[in-house]
Amino acid sequence: MTTAGARLRQTRAGAAGYAALCALIVLALAGGVGLALRQPWLFPSLGPTVMLFFESPETPSSRPRNAIVGHGVGLIVGAGCLYALGLAGQPSAPEGGLTAAHAVAAALSVALTTLALTLLRMPHPPAGATTMIVSLGILSQPPQLLAMAGAIVLVTLAGWGINRLLLGRA
Template identity: 65%
Template sequence: MSTPADQSSSGQDDTDRPRALVAALLCLVVLTISGAVGLATAQPWLFPSLGPTVMLFFTAPKQHASRPMNALVGHLVAIIVGYGCFLAFGLAGSTAAPTGGLTLGYVAAGAVSVALTTLVLQLIRLPHPPAGATTLIVSLGILSEPLQLLDMAGAVLLVTVAGWALNRVTSNGQS
């Protein structure tokens, strides 16, 4: 809780700027580490839904969706459901939606994968909204090879452990 002395002339809490800078730097560190693993292994250890995941870790660490368990389970469910939809809608062997064009099969796989991921995560009470992007990445064929899926899981584990550790070290405090 800030006091009137903590308020700048714009009415903004003077502690907001340092917190924002710390959050930005921690996002930079964690995603750089993940990207470095990707460069070293020539595998997809940096993909779009990791961005909002680390942003949650460092900008809203006390939110339920920011907990390490939510991130780990959320992305794991998303990968499994996304791959299941990718296969169930007969998309294996197809060119990924962004390069081959959106088809009825990709629309169905994408929509169903997000719906099922949402359903499962809500039912088990482990919501993690960035998982919605992960399931789309898989169901749209962007990353759909088994090795890529394992790399995605490894990257999620890495950024989650790094995020948790950095929040502990910086006293940013995850629940």
């Protein structure tokens, strides 16, 4: 038995509409929570995550577990590189200008995140953006990191739920 969502995704226009509408719903939800809590529940790496969820839900990178683990590793590694290179409390790269320490932190955080996710066999490329957001100091304060973690969980659960409901699978 085919679900209505699966039938809709059989044409290019239907698949595009499905992906666009679902992305709009999930990111609007995260944005609404962010507005209510006055915290950054919307940040750049969520965009590619929801695109993966709804454009190619069958790929390993789109698995909910991969998204949660991928972004979680990115958050931890990004914060580790930020602190290890003495950038905590310093202006972010966009605010104060890119420094050598920022460049090292960003490159190292992506390399380590890639290493960890590859070893775990849990690919989720948007996690590379998450780790850079943190290691460049764009979002790096503990409340911001908690908001990012909350948004990742919310977006992943909402994406999984929508795909499960409309496609019959996550």
